[in-house]
Amino acid sequence: MTLEKKHISAAIILIAAAVISIITGRQFLAKHYPETFYPSPGLTRTGKLSDYFSGLQGTENDSRVYFFEGEEEGSTVLLLGGTHPNEAASGLVAVLVLENVEVTVGRLIVIPRANRSGFTVNDPMEAHPQYYSIPTPNGERRFKYGSRLTSPLDQWPDPLVYSHRPSGQRLSGFETRNLNRAYPGRPDGSLTEKTAYGIVQLIKKENVNVAFDLHEAAPEIPIINAIVYHEKAEEVALNAIFELEMEGISVSPELSPSNFHGLSHREWGDYTDVYPFLMETSNPIQGRLRGETSAELIVEGVSPEYRMALESGALQIAYKETGEPIERRVARHVTCFRRVIEAYNQLGNKPVILENLPEYEDILQNGVGAYIVAGK
Amino acid sequence: MILYWIYIVITAFIFIMLMMEFWKEDDWRKQIAIAMVMVVFILRILQIR
Numbered sequence: 313m314t315l316e317k318k319h320i321s322a323a324i325i326l327i328a329a330a331v332i333s334i335i336t337g338r339q340f341l342a343k344h345y346p347e348t349f350y351p352s353p354g355l356t357r358t359g360k361l362s363d364y365f366s367g368l369q370g371t372e373n374d375s376r377v378y379f380f381e382g383e384e385e386g387s388t389v390l391l392l393g394g395t396h397p398n399e400a401a402s403g404l405v406a407v408l409v410l411e412n413v414e415v416t417v418g419r420l421i422v423i424p425r426a427n428r429s430g431f432t433v434n435d436p437m438e439a440h441p442q443y444y445s446i447p448t449p450n451g452e453r454r455f456k457y458g459s460r461l462t463s464p465l466d467q468w469p470d471p472l473v474y475s476h477r478p479s480g481q482r483l484s485g486f487e488t489r490n491l492n493r494a495y496p497g498r499p500d501g502s503l504t505e506k507t508a509y510g511i512v513q514l515i516k517k518e519n520v521n522v523a524f525d526l527h528e529a530a531p532e533i534p535i536i537n538a539i540v541y542h543e544k545a546e547e548v549a550l551n552a553i554f555e556l557e558m559e560g561i562s563v564s565p566e567l568s569p570s571n572f573h574g575l576s577h578r579e580w581g582d583y584t585d586v587y588p589f590l591m592e593t594s595n596p597i598q599g600r601l602r603g604e605t606s607a608e609l610i611v612e613g614v615s616p617e618y619r620m621a622l623e624s625g626a627l628q629i630a631y632k633e634t635g636e637p638i639e640r641r642v643a644r645h646v647t648c649f650r651r652v653i654e655a656y657n658q659l660g661n662k663p664v665i666l667e668n669l670p671e672y673e674d675i676l677q678n679g680v681g682a683y684i685v686a687g688k
Numbered sequence: 689m690i691l692y693w694i695y696i697v698i699t700a701f702i703f704i705m706l707m708m709e710f711w712k713e714d715d716w717r718k719q720i721a722i723a724m725v726m727v728v729f730i731l732r733i734l735q736i737r
Contacts, residue, residue, distance in 0.1 A: 321716040329723040329730070336727070337736040432737070465737040469691065 343432045343442060347456060349378075349407055349424060350685040352668070354414040356381040361423070364517055365510035367499055372429040372466050373507040377514065378410050378422040386418025387521040387662045389653060390586070392511070393423065395491050395576070397430035397458025399528035400444060400610050401593050401641035404455065405649070406526065408642060408683050409669065418664030421518060426525075427491045427507060429466040431458035440597070444607040446638070447679065450686035457610060461489035467503045477501065479573035487574075492525070492590075495579035515584045522548075522656050522664070525576040525590045526645055530599035531618055531629040531636065533592075538564040539648060540590040542581030549589065551655035552648070561647060561672060587656065591648050593641040594630035613637045643675035696733065703729040 351358075359377040362369040393406025406424035413420060425431060434440045434457070445452040464470070467489050474488040475481070477498055487493045489504050497509030515523060522545075529536050541549035549565055556563045568577040568588075580588035596602050596615040603617045614635035621627045630636070646669060657663040670683050703726065710722045731737070 318714050318716070318719075319711070322711055322713070322719055325716070325719045325723045326710075329727050333727050333730045337731055337734065340731065340736050463737070468695075 351378055351410050352412050354380045361510040364513040367506050368510050375423055375425050375428050380413055380415040380420040382415040382417045384417040387664045388419040389664050390421045390520045390523040392426045392525045394425040395525055396460045398460045401528050402526035405642050405645040411684055412668050414667040416665045429462045431456045433459045433463040435459045439605040441607040444610040446681045448681035448686040453687035462504045476574045481573045493574035495574055495576055496583040515586050520586050523580055523586045523588050524649055527592045528595035529592050531594045531631040535566050536592050536594050536630040538566045538592045540566040540568055540577045542568050542577055542588050545587035548655045552651040555651045589652055593644050594636045596636055611638050639676050639679055642680050643672045647672040699729055699732045
């Protein structure tokens, strides 16, 4: 066999393809390495979601669960971050809380990465970055930026129509991978349904009294800068929102629709004894009007296109002239989280006392990086 | 799970077909075009995602 010219070029091109495969392969694999968190000294134990539902063992969504237990008995609070891994403030608030909080009365349970599978990929056709960085006094800390949905490589294929169980509600097929359309979940369902089932089992077995699911949404979405609550938690929600308004933090109260199924604020409340709250902030990178899509947009939240939309007055959007920086979004979530717990305590329930969490103005002035450990 | 392995087998089959075309191809520009497609299939077969 003689070596032809075409074989020489083929060999060179094949080597180049192999090099590209190695480089890109390493980048894809890096998205699977677990992020490192640095819990505060108040941490008493850790667990995994598979402790509550063994069907999650060995899957991407066997997420770590962090427990902070006070010396005095009180109520139990659950804080869920990363339900939608493309909503950066959600996961970041959970990290900030678990790296600072001290619990003196009651218990706090934190799941910073509720849908870990979603952190291993990005949404297709969105040009989203794989990571974003938060500056801290000791250097930058990098966080994963993921997809709204469970990775299709962990749950595939999508049905044409997603039929929610047990309600029978029908949604677009891709919603089968949306954790916040899967509650109360099923032990023999898809990975997303199993994850939802595991979280509901945790709420039941740990006798959780108050639960938070943190989110972000595009500036043009109507339910934004809002607290969505189940009807049984209305008094707590409205008391908290009253306090927040008195502080100058505008928050919309949104009652969970009784006929919209699969969402945490509906199904946690219907299937368990918990008081559920879902909180939303405004994140321009999720919006349809955004221009250049970059890690800076996640952190700084400045979009000239949204500014034009704001100035036009033609749209009802949650976007300020200075943008929607991560500091303000995190500050809103942390403050809303605190005020809801304070309202819950004031209404005569067994208390939960959380200490060492920054106030709204502290986060705005010092930045989020002042309250998280620098990456190693 | 069986669907997943069917997917991998189909991917491997297409990759072999691409490889055969790649070696037969005389034009280096077309070889580059085939190689660009092959990168995706290599990652899929190695289950790097």
